[in-house]
Amino acid sequence: MIQMVDLRSQYLRIKNEIDESIQNVLMDSAFIKGTYVASFEKNFGTYLNVDHVVGVGNGTDALQIALMALGIGPGDEVIAPSFTFVATAEAVALLGATPVFADVDPDSFNLTVEAIEPLITDATKAIVPVHLYGQPAEMQPIMQLAERYGLKVIEDCAQAVGSVYQGRAAGTIGDIGTFSFFPSKNLGCFGDGGAVVSNDSELADHCRLIASHGSKKKYHNEVIGVNSRLDGLQAAVLDVKLRHLDNFNARRKRAADLYDTRFAGSEEIIVPARLADRTHVFHQYTIRIAGDSAERRDAISADLKQAGIPHAVYYPIPVHRLPVYTTGTAACRYGDMEHTESATREVISLPMHTELSDTQIDKICAAVLESVHRTSARVIS
Ligand SMILES: Cc1ncc(COP(=O)(O)O)c(C=O)c1O
Structure with a gap:
């Protein structure tokens, strides 16, 4: 499973x-x-x-x-x-x-x-x-x-x-x-x-x-x-576990590499950016569904649920809009939140851990690609 x-x-x-x-x-x-x-x-x-x-x-x-x-x-x-x-x-x-x-960079979040x-x-x-x-x-x-x-x-x-x-x-x-x-x-x-x-x-x-x-x-x-x-x-x-951490992180990276390869042909799936001068340890493998539409992302999420593919949206509501931070003693201040807001509408995190097999990743990617294709056709029609 x-x-x-x-x-x-x-x-x-x-x-x-x-x-x-x-x-x-x-x-x-x-x-x-x-x-x-x-x-x-x-x-x-x-x-x-x-x-x-x-x-x-x-x-x-x-x-x-x-x-x-x-x-x-x-x-x-x-x-x-x-x-x-x-x-x-x-x-x-x-x-x-x-x-x-403060707002985030749209590539790295x-x-x-x-x-x-x-x-x-x-x-x-x-x-x-x-x-x-x-x-x-x-x-x-x-x-x-x-x-x-x-x-x-x-x-x-x-x-x-x-x-x-x-x-x-x-x-x-x-x-x-x-x-x-x-x-x-x-x-x-x-x-x-x-x-x-x-x-x-x-x-x-x-x-x-x-x-x-x-x-x-x-x-x-x-x-x-x-x-x-x-x-x-x-x-x-x-x-x-510390003794195994580098190996565990390498296993996560390997899984991320395979995800990237499988999604390479899709213009609508934006895979995680890997920026220069640093390493990414893939606590999450989070893709963006192009188009800035929470409705479409949520439709893909529903398809994945139907197909039995675990996934999550980290994070559907930005903290500055959580009720507790809008009024009262914890009331916050914030700047322009364009990229933050758009990220909350586009992101989906896929299974990521040290034990993922290639077959499992293939199955996950097939389900994501199928749903992206299906929802794309629906948007166009
Ligand atoms: C970015 C970030 N900060 C802080 C925390 C809090 O860590 P903990 O759950 O150990 O209190 C988490 C964990 O969920 C996190 O993801």
Whole structure:
């Protein structure tokens, strides 16, 4: 059976290693903090080539802790994309700051400096580029812009673990990088997990302090913090999976290559752009259906459902139009959203994971091509 994400088969591929690592944690009762968390933090730091890794409870907490470490709060504005998972804006709003949404590049779906710069005000404190679907945003121009205006940069790498931009791992270019280890992510654990990474030791220390109730020493709380921990079982699973991450990402890329080949003949299917100077780790394989019509995209989605092909629309409603961000305390500000709006009408994400077979991809592509053809004829007639 074709699945959107096949975690069971991936587990079976590395079952012995995983089972052994879980058994070790159980035997050591090292559930909170301890050696397994420390080991993963060290190994993940080596993998990314970053000085500090702080394991936290999930990717949303990672964003919140990063923003707190930068001192962001009421009265401050943070620029982020609207074409993303809600967590990016949620963390900003939770701290009483205002999310300000910038449009994205139509090819990469990532923030552009052209969209960010006009939104900068005296209240702007930070930019949060999201490396959407697994491909890093234009970090060099974003860092230059941030430097010019004295802004901090948090890279939301929830979807991009293992991707590289100009020779540096995503997450290690901005002031802080945040990761999610949600099970379906490219590096996923068996529950919730996340990390904050930084080359700035002061910032990293602050993140660690905040994540641990604001105390370095038990019962000596220095700042208001949260309780957000990567637990020992998840860390042990992640340590095993980290060893396989490059291979897993290569398998995703291979699947993406095959999708691209199968769709090459269609002018109406726009395959994911692969930009220069960076790698795409294909957390999602997201195509666009040309024509800017949600009605047509939704008709294709219905056809795929009928054919038993799993798929998803990430994201059907841009965050700036979600009810909670339109009024009240979380009311946002945003710029021209032309490309964001059009992306929400055109995108469809197809099954993407490490276990996809060529036969499965052929079947998925045949169904997509057939539906694109059918809906095209209907539009023309
Ligand atoms: C772009 C982005 N940011 C943040 C998150 C939040 O991660 P988590 O689900 O681990 O809190 C996600 C995950 O779904 C995400 O895709």
